[in-house]
Amino acid sequence: MKDLWSISTAEHTDGKETIMRRGNVYQIANGYMGYRGTLDEFGAAQLVGITLAGIFDRVGSAWREPVNAPNGGFTSVSVGGVELSALGDKVVRHRQTLRFANAMFERETVFKSKGTELTISSARFLSAETPNLGVIRFSISCNKAAKVTIRTGIDGNIWDLNGPHLRRLSAKKRESVLLLQGFTNESSKKVVVAEAADVGFGKVGHESKGNRNLRVIKLSAEAGKTYTFHKYFAVFTDNDAVRKPIVEAAIDTVQNARLLGYEACVARQSAQWQEKWNRSDVTIEGDDEAQLALRYSILQLLMVAPVRGSANSIPARALSGQVYKGAIFWDTEMFMFPFFVYTYPEKAVELMRYRIKTLNGARRKAMTEGVGNRGAFFAWESQETGDDACTYFNIGDPFTGRALRTYFRDKQVHISGDVAIAMWDYFRLTGDDSLLLEGGAEVILECARFFHSAAYYNVEKERYEILDVVGPDEYHERVNNNAFTSMVAKETFKIAIATVDYFRRKHPRELRTLLRKLRIERELPAFHDAARRLFVPAPDPKTGVIEQFDGYMGLCESSVEELKARMIHPNEYLGAGQGLAVPTKIIKQADVVMMLELFRTRFSAKIKKANWEYYEPRTEHGSSLSACAYAIVATEFGNLDFAYKYFLKTAKIDLEAKYKVYVGSVFMGGSHPAANGGAWMTAVLGFGGVQAGEKRIAVNPRLCRKWKRLNFHLSYKGDDFRMNITKTSLTVASSRTNARTHTVLVAGKPVKCSPGSLVKVKYRQAR
């Protein structure tokens, strides 16, 4: 039977692109940091990266990007003065493994040098319990007696796209703890790495040079004996809210771990992860390929979920490196947030806290970007402060070598609506209003205010319009009345009104404070007006098709193949005003269909089918966000074969890592957490057919052909459920700890689910 809880490979190669891809596939992370799936002996050239969440730095005029920490996990082994590397020619065999159960990375490599076989094996994990901590087991053994030198400690020579980000690197040693610290360029934030190791063999010395702070172990290894040591490293930065100096905190963290010991650390890691999997795993029977891909996707999401209390979010390439500037896009709210809010609300709340934290940046953007001029216009590419990291010119033109002006930053206004919708959904699905009270309501009102300041009134048509925007389909910039954007804006007004209504009933005092703080009371009637009279393109009465934006239907017909055939240069961009797609109906990614996915309770299956069938052949799927939107909507009107194909494509994107990693000369590689989220959405919301409404959950399963059983956990209004779906029955297991009895709508039939109950319902799968 195939192991569906790990991946492993025996490949080793020194092709830089393979190293890069391997680094992504085998990465581990714990929300605080990501550690690329590189090997112990690797350095900067082999793309070692320990990418930190929520701390950014800029060197000169290059893009600001997340800071990579010095590598506290470094260990190299020399035999006879020759350093061994899995990329070198002394390798007999190599295997590396990523274990899903506790997010551990393991490697074993056998080297042969001058007749001696030497085996290195190691395991590492980033602690799910102690976010700053990394734990490593390292062993060597030889088949003959040999003189071996092991260097282990902290390597400050690390991979950076636009670095180096740490100035004044200094190495210290405090008792047996090694330290390497430095300061970011832009805001002089201190970053410190501490490392402790319990080496019970050899002669241990110390070596500190060239940004490395290492202990040197000289060992006369006996034949057949395994020498093992454990090392613990901790990363702290000035962003960490600790009561003592961060150097002390780092030392304490590694010392405490060492005292606890490796085995105990592993046990705690496994327990933590057991809990994560209990909440978030999805099991699929009958389809190992889908099971492995989906579980791997879920692993990715669980690993990069922000640390409690951090108010961090998940960047578009998560913690796999510095690509996309480590910035947070709409991806998080639209494609990752659903997974967390349905399975792990404590993580969902952090994602939204990040938006509260960056509200002032969004206010600054609204004031300066010239679209609206008030309220909150969230950054298209958001870093620490919420000021926009997106440049106005950010795609290379291969014909001129110049950067093309795009309007992602200044015209993709839907981002503010995406944030408001997720903010409200957190409350709507969890029933927990604490987020609204701690700033969520303020975000929502400011987003509505922004849309009001950006909307124009069409006097002749007696309606508000959202003009001059870029929708999800970035190939058609500066369009008017984009259905997705206008729908999202209209929803924001409705949510703002609902928020005020809710506060009026439940939190009148907080409402008064908030209204006074924002001086917004006079504007509320305008929100009502806009919620009623903001224009959203409606389905054509005859065809049911919704026009993506004003004039879309007048564009030229074409096909993706035809456009590609007309390309002169392989890297030419299809949008940016003059690209080949611009005068045509060819779109980059789901746009109207994205709206149907996001607002799937508002449109009939007939409308979904009509629009899906109209737009799908006209979609390039040039974004990893596109396939899953089409897949989810496809489940809703019964095109399960398509949905399955695109589900697999989405779920396997990071596992197979076959995506393009360079666009022009720009490195784009890394993980795709939005696709990971999209895979979960397609499985649970699509095939599982889950729709959580205001008052209850509805489930309309539409299992694809191969799947015999789909089993997943759901969290709703603070209570927990496990759904077990077959082709003919659905079993709802309600947690014994649930606070109340829920009515679950199974294939349209209301079913009472009391705490601790197990209710099995027969159903007929919708066609």
Added chain:
Amino acid sequence: MKDLWSISTAEHTDGKETIMRRGNVYQIANGYMGYRGTLDEFGAAQLVGITLAGIFDRVGSAWREPVNAPNGGFTSVSVGGVELSALGDKVVRHRQTLRFANAMFERETVFKSKGTELTISSARFLSAETPNLGVIRFSISCNKAAKVTIRTGIDGNIWDLNGPHLRRLSAKKRESVLLLQGFTNESSKKVVVAEAADVGFGKVGHESKGNRNLRVIKLSAEAGKTYTFHKYFAVFTDNDAVRKPIVEAAIDTVQNARLLGYEACVARQSAQWQEKWNRSDVTIEGDDEAQLALRYSILQLLMVAPVRGSANSIPARALSGQVYKGAIFWDTEMFMFPFFVYTYPEKAVELMRYRIKTLNGARRKAMTEGVGNRGAFFAWESQETGDDACTYFNIGDPFTGRALRTYFRDKQVHISGDVAIAMWDYFRLTGDDSLLLEGGAEVILECARFFHSAAYYNVEKERYEILDVVGPDEYHERVNNNAFTSMVAKETFKIAIATVDYFRRKHPRELRTLLRKLRIERELPAFHDAARRLFVPAPDPKTGVIEQFDGYMGLCESSVEELKARMIHPNEYLGAGQGLAVPTKIIKQADVVMMLELFRTRFSAKIKKANWEYYEPRTEHGSSLSACAYAIVATEFGNLDFAYKYFLKTAKIDLEAKYKVYVGSVFMGGSHPAANGGAWMTAVLGFGGVQAGEKRIAVNPRLCRKWKRLNFHLSYKGDDFRMNITKTSLTVASSRTNARTHTVLVAGKPVKCSPGSLVKVKYRQAR
């Protein structure tokens, strides 16, 4: 003393570009047609063109363009079987002359072939009295007896950019009259050319082959004797409103002219032109260069002024060929109309009738272009029907070879305001309301309606805004609140209101009919509202500078030189969304300054100076419309040296013909009637300081250094004046036929000018 009433050249060359330029410089025209300044013996390869006004045709998918008529002026001479051409190697000397006094073209060429010198001299003009008629005198003489063959008649092999436009060409002979007729491709309009000649020597035969219909004259020429014949050709098309078949009309026209005789025809031509010059000439003392250039410019305008009753307008390249599709742009209203309305209102009225004629096309455009959706959105490039000949993709990208999307057609909405303003100015300056009654009022109301349907209301700022437009500066497309455009739109609302008010007082019955026809009465309050609350960017309180559009001040500083230095390809376009000028403040042509020129009574000299000084260094002057706008405004705050330099540049553009004639592979050569008009405007409105208001003319002369005297005629409210300006005095001669006494404001001082009076006023030139 230099002759300031003609130009001539002794050059002859066969470089195609020189032939092309020469053809423009020496063209003649009579409003019905233009005859390029080519020689009698020239054919298609030498760019012979007789371009007809107001008749268009399209072949396949090429651009629709004006039809060129078969060349009824063709004559070639052979000696000993060798055809003589001024471009050949037998030329001893050559001279060609354009006489301004009666718009006649003359040439004399001496050939030497096998020891014999043969002189060809000819003269030709297009009748100012009989628009369809061309008249030619042709003479030859030899210094030795020689056998000469003369072929004269109609040559159907003519130059076309996107032709041939005449199908089923057929040659006929009716008595002695030669005929060549054909039909346009698109709408099968018949075009016929008739030719008659009175040849009193030699043996005359007939030859008809290869699209030529010729008489062949075999002459045994005696030494020293001059043989002269006269020929008359007439062009008629199905557009001509004649009571008989156009073939008959053409035959009658040439027969009548032949009966009248050449000398009488010349006498009538001279008398007609005497009258034109009386009205429109401007004399400058002290500056022959300026005098010649300005008079040449005026000649161009007088030659291409539309035929009475034709309701034709003047294309951007007038009748010099088919460049720019023979289309009418805003150039006509903004840069040619002032010359005509001030000196020759009967021609101005035709220009505006053209807009009335094409109102339905403008209505169609409004309905389909997606900017507004009602009223009249005039074509950016207007041909017969008023449907837009401008393409969405009309500039070649040298990097990709593709055409760039520009927004000239769909976003340059100011065209409708330009039309409305000129329509109203005709009434305001002539006092003649017949144009308003015959459709001008309808045009004005429909333009206002268009702007109302295109305007959006900014609820927060409580104002209408005109969004997403292209102003005169075409490098910055799709901008909001362009000062020029918004000012013009606002003026249109005011004019619409004034029109209704005027009709209410003077033509209540016609008003009722009009309001009913347009169903527009309910909309009038909205026009009042828009006239009051439409936003136009105001001068900055500190600097006086008006922001060209929202966000202009935030663009990068640069210089024209810097941009040019950054160009990779000499033909790369600086606009179209990704061009080098787009992110910078560098503008193509006068925009804010164009507004200050158009509305020059509304802004103080201080504001003009501030904006001129801000924008001039940022202007590329990439359009021939730019220099004169800056020149006129420069006169108003005293930068006379700059004004003079740019006046000369503008006035000499067609005379020197040094402009670029190819942009990429697109031929752009031809005359520049807008610059011709701009030269007149700079001289009379700028240096002369003429401002005609609602009730009276004001004159604030600001003669440039060189000019001792400036003398011109003005027509105002149906009365005529001659202004004679020196550095210290201004003499107003009022025509004896004037209907009333006018008050002329001379340098701020009111002066009574009764019919037949000559009033001399001392003044001090403003600084």
